Amino acid sequence: MSGGTITSDFAMLTAQLLEILRAHEGMRVFSPRNEAGEVTEHILLPKASLKLLDAAEEYQKTGDFKKVVSTVEKMDDYDMMISGRVLQEILVQAGLAEAHHRLRTFKNSVSSEVQGVTNTEDSSVVSFIGTFEKLVQKGIKPADIREAIIQQKIELVLTAHPTEAQRRSALKKHEQMLQQMKVHDAKDQLTPGQLAGLYDKIKAIQWSCWRTNTVRRTRPTPEGEARNGMLVIEETVWKAVPEHYRRLDRCLTRIGASPLPFDASILKMSSWMGGDRDGNPNVTWEVTKKVVTLLRWRVVELYYREVDELLYELSMSGGISQEMMDEVAAVSSMWTAPHRPGSKVCRPDERSGVHWNFHTGVAEDEPYRRLLMAVRRRCYRTKVSMEAQYLGKPNDPDFEKEAFNSTEELARPFEIMYASLVENGDEIMANGRLLDLIRRVRTFGLCMACLDVRQESDRHAEVMDTLTSFLDLGKFSNWTEKERCDFLIKEIQSKRPLLPAEMEMSEMVREILSTYQIIATLPSESLGAYVISMTRTTSDILTVCLLQKLRGVKKFMRVAPLFETREDLINAPKVMDAVLSVPWYRNHIQGKQEVMLGYSDSVKDAGKFASTWELHRAMENLLEVGKKHCVDITFFHGRGGSIGRGGGPPHHIMLAQPAGSLQNGHLRLTVQGEMIGRNFPSPEVAERSLEQYSTAVLEHTLAPPPLPKAEFRAAMQELADISAKHYQDTVFKSEGDIFVRFFHTFTPTSELGQMNIGSRPAKRRNYGGIDTLRAIPWIFAWTQTRLLLPVWLGNGVALQKFIDHGKLPLLQQMYKEWPFFSSMLDLIDVELGKASPVITEHYESKTVSDDDLKKLGATLRDGLQQTITNILKVKRSSELLSSEPNLKTAIDMRRPFLDATHAIQAEVLSRLRHSQGEVPNELRDAMIISIQGIAAGMQNTG
Numbered sequence: 001m002s003g004g005t006i007t008s009d010f011a012m013l014t015a016q017l018l019e020i021l022r023a024h025e026g027m028r029v030f031s032p033r034n035e036a037g038e039v040t041e042h043i044l045l046p047k048a049s050l051k052l053l054d055a056a057e058e059y060q061k062t063g064d065f066k067k068v069v070s071t072v073e074k075m076d077d078y079d080m081m082i083s084g085r086v087l088q089e090i091l092v093q094a095g096l097a098e099a100h101h102r103l104r105t106f107k108n109s110v111s112s113e114v115q116g117v118t119n120t121e122d123s124s125v126v127s128f129i130g131t132f133e134k135l136v137q138k139g140i141k142p143a144d145i146r147e148a149i150i151q152q153k154i155e156l157v158l159t160a161h162p163t164e165a166q167r168r169s170a171l172k173k174h175e176q177m178l179q180q181m182k183v184h185d186a187k188d189q190l191t192p193g194q195l196a197g198l199y200d201k202i203k204a205i206q207w208s209c210w211r212t213n214t215v216r217r218t219r220p221t222p223e224g225e226a227r228n229g230m231l232v233i234e235e236t237v238w239k240a241v242p243e244h245y246r247r248l249d250r251c252l253t254r255i256g257a258s259p260l261p262f263d264a265s266i267l268k269m270s271s272w273m274g275g276d277r278d279g280n281p282n283v284t285w286e287v288t289k290k291v292v293t294l295l296r297w298r299v300v301e302l303y304y305r306e307v308d309e310l311l312y313e314l315s316m317s318g319g320i321s322q323e324m325m326d327e328v329a330a331v332s333s334m335w336t337a338p339h340r341p342g343s344k345v346c347r348p349d350e351r352s353g354v355h356w357n358f359h360t361g362v363a364e365d366e367p368y369r370r371l372l373m374a375v376r377r378r379c380y381r382t383k384v385s386m387e388a389q390y391l392g393k394p395n396d397p398d399f400e401k402e403a404f405n406s407t408e409e410l411a412r413p414f415e416i417m418y419a420s421l422v423e424n425g426d427e428i429m430a431n432g433r434l435l436d437l438i439r440r441v442r443t444f445g446l447c448m449a450c451l452d453v454r455q456e457s458d459r460h461a462e463v464m465d466t467l468t469s470f471l472d473l474g475k476f477s478n479w480t481e482k483e484r485c486d487f488l489i490k491e492i493q494s495k496r497p498l499l500p501a502e503m504e505m506s507e508m509v510r511e512i513l514s515t516y517q518i519i520a521t522l523p524s525e526s527l528g529a530y531v532i533s534m535t536r537t538t539s540d541i542l543t544v545c546l547l548q549k550l551r552g553v554k555k556f557m558r559v560a561p562l563f564e565t566r567e568d569l570i571n572a573p574k575v576m577d578a579v580l581s582v583p584w585y586r587n588h589i590q591g592k593q594e595v596m597l598g599y600s601d602s603v604k605d606a607g608k609f610a611s612t613w614e615l616h617r618a619m620e621n622l623l624e625v626g627k628k629h630c631v632d633i634t635f636f637h638g639r640g641g642s643i644g645r646g647g648g649p650p651h652h653i654m655l656a657q658p659a660g661s662l663q664n665g666h667l668r669l670t671v672q673g674e675m676i677g678r679n680f681p682s683p684e685v686a687e688r689s690l691e692q693y694s695t696a697v698l699e700h701t702l703a704p705p706p707l708p709k710a711e712f713r714a715a716m717q718e719l720a721d722i723s724a725k726h727y728q729d730t731v732f733k734s735e736g737d738i739f740v741r742f743f744h745t746f747t748p749t750s751e752l753g754q755m756n757i758g759s760r761p762a763k764r765r766n767y768g769g770i771d772t773l774r775a776i777p778w779i780f781a782w783t784q785t786r787l788l789l790p791v792w793l794g795n796g797v798a799l800q801k802f803i804d805h806g807k808l809p810l811l812q813q814m815y816k817e818w819p820f821f822s823s824m825l826d827l828i829d830v831e832l833g834k835a836s837p838v839i840t841e842h843y844e845s846k847t848v849s850d851d852d853l854k855k856l857g858a859t860l861r862d863g864l865q866q867t868i869t870n871i872l873k874v875k876r877s878s879e880l881l882s883s884e885p886n887l888k889t890a891i892d893m894r895r896p897f898l899d900a901t902h903a904i905q906a907e908v909l910s911r912l913r914h915s916q917g918e919v920p921n922e923l924r925d926a927m928i929i930s931i932q933g934i935a936a937g938m939q940n941t942g
Contacts, residue, residue: 004101004104004184004185005101006097006098006101006886006889006890006893007097007889007893009096009097009100009101009181009184010093010094010097010893012184013093013096013097013177013202013206014090014093016199016202016203016206017089017090017093017203017206017210018053019203020203020206020207020210021045021086021210022045022050024044024045025044025045025047025050026043026044026045026046026047027043027044027045042078043078043082044082045082045086046078046079046082046083048071048074048075048079048083049079049082049083049086051071052068052071052072052075052083052086052087052900053086055067055068055071055900056068056087056896056897056899056900057896059896059899059900060895060896065838065842065899065903068899068900068903069842069903072900072903072904072907073907075907077911077920077922077923077926078922080904080907080908080922080923080926081922081923081925081926081929083900083904084901084904084905084926084929084930084933085210085214085929087897087898087900087901087904087933088214088901088929088932088933088936089206089209089210090897091894091897091898091901091933091936091937092170092174092209092936093206094890094893094894094897094936094937095174095936095939096174096177096178096181097181097893098890098939099178099678099681099685100178100181100182101886102685102688102886103684103685103688104185105886106127106688126651126692126695126696127251127691127695128247128248128251128691128694128695129251129254131695131698131699132145132251132252132254132255133255134699135698135699135702135703136255138703140702140703142252142255142256142257143257144702145252145255145257145698145702146252146257146258146260148665148698148701148702149248149252149260149266149665149694149698150260150261150264150266151664151665152266152665152666152667152694152697152698152701153265153266153268153664153665153666153667154266154267154268154665154666154667154690154693154694154697155267155268155269155270155666155667155668155669156267156268156269156270156669156671156693157269157270157271157272157452157528157636157668157669157670157671158229158232158233158269158270158271158272158273158449158670158671158676159271159272159273159276159670159671159672159673160222160225160226160229160272160273160276160673169212170209170212170214171677171681172235173205173208173209173212174209174677174681175235175236175681175682176205177202177205177206178681178682178684178685179682180198180201180202180205182684183198184198184202214928214929214932215925215928215929221282221287222273222274222280222282222283222287222291223274223287223290223291223294225273225274226271226273226274226291226294226295227294228273229271229273229449229676230294230295230298230448230449232676232677232680233269233444233448233449234298234302234448235683236680236681236682236683236685236686237269237680237686237690238302238440238444239683239686240680240683240684240686240687240690241267241439241440241443241444241690242435242436242439242440243683243687244267244687244690244691244694245260245264245439247687247691248260248694262415262418262430262435262438262439263411263415263438263442264439264442265442265443266694267443267690268443268450269443269444269448269449269450270449270450270451270452270528270668271295271449271450271451271452272451272452272454272670273291273451274287274288274290274291274292274451275288275291275451275452275453275454276452276453276454277453277454277455277515278454278455278456278533279456284511284514284515285511285514285515285517285518286518288451288453288515288518288519288522289518289521289522290390291451292447292451292522292523292526292527293386293389293390294386294390295447295448295449295451295526296382296386296446296447296448296523296526297383297386297387297390298448299444299445299446299447299448300379300382300383300386300404300446301379301383302440302444302448303379303410303437303440303441304376304379304380304383306433306437306440307372307375307376307379307437308355308356308357308376309433310368310372310433310434310437311357311358311362311369311372311373311376312357313429313432313433313434314368314369314372314417314421314429314434315366315368315369316366316368316421316426316429317363317365317366317367318424319424320367320368320420320424321416321419321420321423321424323416323419323420324367324371324416324417324419324420325367327371327413327416328367328370328371331370331371331374332345332370334374334377334402335347344360344361344362344363344364345361345362345363345364345370346361346362346369346370346373346374347360347361348361348377351398352377352380353380353384355376355380358373361373368417368420368421371413371416371417372413372417374413375410375413375414377402378402378403378404379404381398381399381400381402381403382402382403382404384396384399385399385400385403404446405446405523406446406523406525407441407442407445407446407525410441410445410446411438411441411442414434414437414438414441415438417430417434418430418434418435418438421434445525446523446525446526447523447525447526450525450526450527450528451526451527451528452527452528452529452530452531452560453515453519453527453529453530453531453557454530454531454532454533454562455512455515455530455531455532455533456532456533456534457532457533457534457535457536457537457540457543458534459508459512460512460532460540460543460544460547461476461477461540461543462506462508462509462512463509463512463513463543463547464476464477464543465477466503466505466506466509467498467499467503468487470500470503470504471500473487481537481538481539484537484539484542484543485538485539485542485578485582488539488542488543488545488546489542489582489584489585491546491549492542492545492546492549492584493584497550498550499513499550499551512547513547513550513551516547516548516550516551516553517551517552519548519551519553519557520548520551520552520553520554524554524555524557527557528557528558529557529558529559529560529594529596529636530544530548530557530558530559530560531560531561531562531596531636532544532559532560532561532562533562533564533598534562534564534568535561535562535563535568535575536568536571536575537575538575538578538579538582540561540575541559541561541575541579541585542579542582542585544559545559545585545588556588558589558592558594559594560594560595560596560636561575561576561595561596562596562597562598562638563575563595563596563597563598563618564598564600564601564602564605564638565598565601565602565605565606566602566605566606566610566611566614566724567605568598569597569602569614569615569617569618570614570617570618572595572618572621572622573618573621573622573624573625576593576595576622576625576626576633577625577628577629580593580625580626580628580629580631581629586629586631589631591630591631591632592631592632592634593626593631593632593633593634594633594634594635594636594668595622595633595634595635595636596635596636596637596638597615597618597619597635597636597637597638598638599611599615599637599638599639599640599645599646600638600640600644600645600646600775600776600779601775602614602615603644603645603646603775603779603790603791604775604778604779604790605728606720606723606724606727606728607723607724607726607727607728607790607793607794607795608643608644608723608790608791608792608794608795608824608828609719609720609723609724609794609795609798609824610720610721610723610724610727610794612656612824613716613717613719613720614720615656616656616657616658616820619635619657619658619661620658620661622635623658623660623661623663632663632664633663634663634666634668635657635661635662635668636668636669637667637668637669637670638669638670639653639669639670639672640670640672640673640675640775640776640779641672641673641674641675641678642779642783642791642831643791643827643828643830643831644779644782644783644788644790644791644831645672645775645776645779647675648827648830649692650692650693650695650696651692651695651696651699652823652826652827653696653823653827654696654697654699654700655705655819655820655822655823656820656823656824657700657705658705658820659700659704659705659706659707660704661700662697662700662701664701665697665698665701667693667697673776674935678939705819705820706818706819708814708818708820708821709817709818711810712814712817712818712821715802715807715810715811715814716814716820716821718798718802719798719799719802720798722794722797722798722801723793723794723795723797723798724794725794726793726794726797726798727793727794730793730794731770731793732770732771734856738852738853738856739856740770741850741853742848742853742856742857743770743781745847745848745850745853746785746843746844746847746848746853746857747781747782747784747785748781748784748785748905748909748927748931749773749777749781751909751912751927751928751931778790783934783935783938784905784931784934784935785839785840785843785902786834786835786836786839786840786843786902787835787840787860787861787864788831788832788834788835788864789860789864791828791831791832792828792831792832792835792863792864792867793860793863795828795867795870795871796863796864796866796867796868796869796870796871797863797866799811799867799870799871799873799874800866800870803870803873808873808874811874812874812876815874815875825871825874825875826875826883828867828871829871829875829877829880829881829883829884830881830884830887832864832867832868832871832880833880833881833884833887833888833891834891834938835864835868836899836902837861837864837865838899839899839902840857840860840861840864841857841861842902842903842906843902843906843909844857845906846906846907846909846910847906847909847910847913868880894937897937898933898934898937898938901930901933901934901937902930902934904926904930904933905927905930905931905934908923908926908927908930909927911923912927
């Protein structure tokens with residue numbers, strides 16, 4: 001594969017972008033008429049924007065930020081808005097160059113067989129080949145590696161968290177750009193004309209992005225978010241899954257193991273989009289029903305297309321298996337048209353829809369085509385039935401009768417064909433498109449992505465309060481925990497109806513009960529877990545079981561309690577021990593329990609050290625509870641994109657988990673917000689992402705991290721306690737709420753709400769302070785100002801206390817010998833490498849005027865520096881990111897343009913807060929564009 005570097009790619013993309021932008025300098029354009037009939041004249045690229053680029057380039061050479069600031073301060077609102085767009089597009093080019101370079105580095109590494117021998121710890125190049133060879137060198141048999149892969153169940157849950165600052169229309173164009181960059185890697189083989197044509201295509205995509213408004217004018221709907229998630233799955237994951245399995249097969253063969261079974265099922269997609277109603281009143285029972293139906297409709301359409309292709313491929317006549325004969329005979333009755341010897345069979349009738357291919361039937365001696373015609377017909381009728389359900393129209397009984405209702409039902413004919421082809425010597429045909437389709441069916445089922453439902457525990461309590469009060473039993477929430485549990489268990493097992501039809505209820509209670517009612521009507525296969533956020537008691541879990549029973553759910557959704565805050569994580573083992581001690585519940589779950597762990601809220605609640613440690617301890621203790629009750633615990637990890645919300649490379653984050661926490665290779669985790677676009681921008685990158693998850697799980701399963709020394713555990717507990725106290729004293733207990741004032745003054749938190757980047761409000765409640773603010777906008781705000789406070793506050797103080805007591809050698813030993821500790825510090829190192837005291841101080845100069853707030857700002861910057869100094873001491877390193885040279889290059893490459901974007905945002909904040917009367921649209925848009933640009937430059941939002 002051709003060479004090239006991230007910097008050369010970035011230089012090429014930036015040069016093409018600036019060439020086409022400069023060609024339009026000063027050009028005047030007219031906007032369409034607005035509602036008042038007015039036409040507005042605009043300059044496409046003001047001279048001020050080019051001056052700012054010149055200042056940014058000079059800043060890169062000299063480090064003098066003042067000229068950048070002075071250039072921005074002289075701009076009018078429109079010039080700032082356009083300059084922000086220019087910088088945003090440059091930062092997007094940097095992100096594309098980095099994404100492409102990661103994939104190229106990986107491919108080069110595998111091709112040269114360096115991976116797995118000299119660089120297996122680098123998450124950018126870890127692959128199946130290297131991981132398998134590394135495990136074999138440790139004495140693990142190839143057959144055991146294969147079996148561990150077969151047992152894997154990796155489930156990625158896409159969520160609509162409002163952290164994707166880029167619009168979907170832009171993301172699609174970025175996917176096109178990545179395809180062009182692959183062509184550019186082979187530029188030495190292109191003719192001059194082809195190279196010129198390639199650059200024209202690149203500039204066309206860039207110009208299209210530039211001319212596309214990045215500001216969302218309306219907030220997306222929950223169904224719109226679900227459609228976006230569906231597009232990601234269809235355009236990238238759908239294409240990546242077959243190659244993921246084929247790559248596994250090739251690598252297993254290389255180490256002497258057999259390929260995976262044709263019906264292996266190790267991947268699964270799920271979603272919260274349209275099911276997550278926690279704090280989001282826009283997600284209703286109607287939305288959930290429509291989203292489930294929409295997903296089923298779309299995936300059947302995809303299967304229909306694949307079957308159409310197979311009709312061309314599987315044209316074989318001759319011998320077939322007995323099972324295949326029986327299946328062909330069984331579907332023959334579907335065709336009512338009279339048959340004459342020698343004529344075509346399976347002829348579609350007027351109720352079979354319009355088909356482009358094989359619309360007159362197939363030959364009688366083509367058994368595979370005959371069976372595929374039956375499958376195609378059923379796919380069509382399933383699709384029509386789903387359309388009717390979505391539109392609220394009555395289903396055609398004949399169509400409904402033939403519609404597919406389960407994955408097994410859909411997979412059966414394909415797997416029968418596969419076995420027949422193998423049995424009759426046609427393995428090469430069996431292992432082509434047909435095998436790919438079987439693996440897609442086993443991955444996406446009949447729902448494309450299973451839909452989780454999430455609701456807050458307090459909402460369920462409102463329903464129970466309404467019910468028990470109506471029945472004159474008192475208020476449910478006022479009962480003792482024992483009284484609540486006794487009542488719930490009794491009613492769950494009772495055969496009498498409990499819910500009176502005449503019960504008066506609030507709209508909220510009616511909506512919650514309607515949600516359970518719609519769950520009862522949806523296919524259980526289309527639903528995943530019922531997640532209870534803010535789970536604190538055993539009754540929180542049992543309440544959901546009773547509500548499912550009351551609304552007629554025959555096959556209960558599995559209940560996944562979500563433990564989020566530090567206190568809840570500490571109490572989680574007690575809660576689960578109590579609920580698993582209930583005989584009915586233990587019998588109901590059949591030895592399997594899912595527990596969701598919240599990374600975002602625990603960091604927001606207590607800081608990074610305490611959060612990481614309490615999550616680790618919670619997993620250890622929950623595993624012990626599971627062993628006590630003979631129950632397998634599957635952890636569902638609610639990780640975000642940023643390190644402050646549990647994000648990071650899979651191999652790093654797996655090291656923070658205790659041995660045994662991936663029982664049988666089962667991993668369930670969220671892919672949130674901007675990480676969806678980052679992990680799945682193209683089929684190739686999607687393949688790479690799936691490979692990273694799979695290798696991380698495999699290594700953790702077969703070669704788990706060692707248990708820490710007792711001395712290490714005690715030290716980590718002390719570090720967590722010290723850091724948590726300092727964090728909470730600073731954030732939640734500051735004198736006169738000075739910290740709250742600083743947060744709202746210093747950060748663009750109020751402006752974030754204008755971005756329309758998610759259907760969910762920024763707060764669970766319409767009142768309260770930082771404690772009610774969601775973790776996402778909390779971390780988003782600190783990311784925008786480059787202080788990145790949640791990931792380091794308290795850590796530097798805790799480390800300093802150890803160093804002052806002569807325990808630096810202990811910390812250094814922990815870093816060297818304990819993967820958990822080294823992983824935690826390495827991830828914090830990465831985040832600190834993105835922080836900037838210079839930018840932070842500039843924000844203060846623009847937003848903070850009170851002396852007490854200025855003093856707090858200086859104290860926080862000192863704390864940031866203290867953390868950097870102490871992290872480097874423990875790691876025995878001279879600078880941040882010393883072990884991540886590629887990442888350091890990527891950050892340095894962006895820095896001048898990113899810092900210039902911060903200069904714009906700080907100036908916009910200053911003008912917004914000093915504005916009198918109505919704020920100009922250009923200023924509001926400049927704010928939103930700067931937020932998007934910083935998100936692109938930082939490579940995460942929240």
